[in-house]
Amino acid sequence: MLAVNGGPTDRQIVRLACDLAKPWKSEIVAVHVVEIDWTLPLDADVAGRSEEAQRVLDFAEAVAEESKYRVQVVLLQARDVGAALVDEASERNADLVVLGLPYRTRFGGDFEIGRTIPYVLKNTQCSVWVVRQAMLEGSP
Amino acid sequence: MFVLVVGGGRVGYYLTRELIQSGHEVVLMEKDRARATQIADEIGSIVIPHDGCEGKYLAEAGANRADVVAAVTGDDEDNLVICQMAKHHFDVPKTIARVNNPANEALFEHLGVDDQISPTRMILASIEQEIPVRELLHLAALGGEGDLELIEAQIDDRSPAIGRAAQDLGVPNGCSLFAVIRGGVATPVGSDTVLRQGDKVLAIGRRECEAELREQLIGAEIGAPGL
Numbered sequence: 001m002l003a004v005n006g007g008p009t010d011r012q013i014v015r016l017a018c019d020l021a022k023p024w025k026s027e028i029v030a031v032h033v034v035e036i037d038w039t040l041p042l043d044a045d046v047a048g049r050s051e052e053a054q055r056v057l058d059f060a061e062a063v064a065e066e067s068k069y070r071v072q073v074v075l076l077q078a079r080d081v082g083a084a085l086v087d088e089a090s091e092r093n094a095d096l097v098v099l100g101l102p103y104r105t106r107f108g109g110d111f112e113i114g115r116t117i118p119y120v121l122k123n124t125q126c127s128v129w130v131v132r133q134a135m136l137e138g139s140p
Numbered sequence: 141m142f143v144l145v146v147g148g149g150r151v152g153y154y155l156t157r158e159l160i161q162s163g164h165e166v167v168l169m170e171k172d173r174a175r176a177t178q179i180a181d182e183i184g185s186i187v188i189p190h191d192g193c194e195g196k197y198l199a200e201a202g203a204n205r206a207d208v209v210a211a212v213t214g215d216d217e218d219n220l221v222i223c224q225m226a227k228h229h230f231d232v233p234k235t236i237a238r239v240n241n242p243a244n245e246a247l248f249e250h251l252g253v254d255d256q257i258s259p260t261r262m263i264l265a266s267i268e269q270e271i272p273v274r275e276l277l278h279l280a281a282l283g284g285e286g287d288l289e290l291i292e293a294q295i296d297d298r299s300p301a302i303g304r305a306a307q308d309l310g311v312p313n314g315c316s317l318f319a320v321i322r323g324g325v326a327t328p329v330g331s332d333t334v335l336r337q338g339d340k341v342l343a344i345g346r347r348e349c350e351a352e353l354r355e356q357l358i359g360a361e362i363g364a365p366g367l
Contacts, residue, residue: 038167038188038202041142080185 001094002030002071003085003120006056009100009133014060016131017098018067026095028071030060031088033081047077082119094126101132144169144206144232146192146222147213148179151238155212157183167201193221195229203230212238220244223253276354279342287347293357295339301357307331312352315345 002017004010017028034047047053057073064071078084089097099120104112121128141164145152148170159166160183169192170176176189190197192211203209209226211219216239223235239245239258248256268277282288295301301309306317306329317329321340327333335341335357345353 038200039204040202041205042165083185 001085001089001092001097002028002060003081003097003099003116004030004032004056004060005081005100006032006052006059007100007102009102009131010056010059011063012133013098013100013131014063014071015067017071018064018069022067022069028064028069029074029092029094030057030064030071031074031076031085032056032060033084034075034077035081036077036079038079042077042079044077047075080119082116082123085116085120086123089124089126096127096129097124098129098131101130103133103135141165141207142202142205143167143208143210144198144201144203144226146209146211147219147238148172148175148187149212149214151212152210153179153183155210156186160186169197169201193218193225195225198222198225198230203232206230206232208232208234208236210236210238212236214238214240216240216244216248220248220251220253223248224251227252227254276350276358282344288344289347289350291343291345291350291353293341293343293354295335295337295341295357297337298359299335299337299357300355300359301335301341302337304335305331306333306335309335309356310352311343311356312345312349315343315349315353317341317343 002013004014014030021028032053034050034053036042036044036046040046053075057075060071061073074088076084076088085097097120099117101113101117106112117130143159143164143166145156145166146169148168152168152170156166156168167186167188168179169188169190170179171191173189176187180187188197188201190200192198203226206226209223209232211222213219219237219239223237226232227235234254236255236257237248237253239248239256240260242258242261245256245258245261277292279290279292282290311317319326319342320329320333320335321342322336322338329341341357343353
């Protein structure tokens, strides 16, 4: 199960997953989660109307096609991305969850890992791979 | 139903858990970040680690669509502010406040908090029910026009009402005896119902009738002149 979010690592993790899945003919599911804040009910029609969400999933499919493989795409909306990914991986009995991590630093230079990846690492039953984006030239 | 709970102490925590188990949509606000994280670890990502006294955070928590806001912090002032904002700024249909100091109940009511829960008052009432007292026991304030209250009177051996029918008692205007509990059984009070020692009489009446009702059912106060 791939977590795609429209970030700079999406291409990398889809390619990696396709290369990994091909010899075993494994199933790949690319999941994009749209976070819904508390001002709206959870079932508000947001993700379905989001062009950005559709673009993220189309991109994942296109990259998989380049690798001559097929991914199933899933669009979810949830209060919290990390919790949604953990639940989805559990429901689908995923063997592996792959997430991308852009190389980002906070103001002051500390490496920023965000809150989704630590949550998924802590709570997902199956194996989790985190693919960190390569440092840009000039990064510390 | 969407319920916004403010305050992640023991009351807020257990309230949130019960509401979730009952199938309601719940969000909990707790300003102490460490406590908020601890609760989120236990019951899931429904905790907003901010102060519910601030309007922008109440908005973030979805107060605009909440059916109920329950302010259950340990601070009466905070609970009042939260309920006021919820009611008047976000048009929340029902606000519930925990009132720690019973002296604040009237203020909360005056300022439009829909329901007030006072643990202190509840414990006090429970103690009063267990201990025989020669006083009228206030069971509930019914509010509304006339400031009505639900009152219980215990008929003890010194009561002037023993052996008298309800119609012969000088029940004050604006006051009505409606049930008598005898041997654990509640029966309606009719005009010919004769009161006995050990009865519990339930009445509804206005606050200003209380002294007169007390005199009819319980008798003069202990230590009153003439006794």
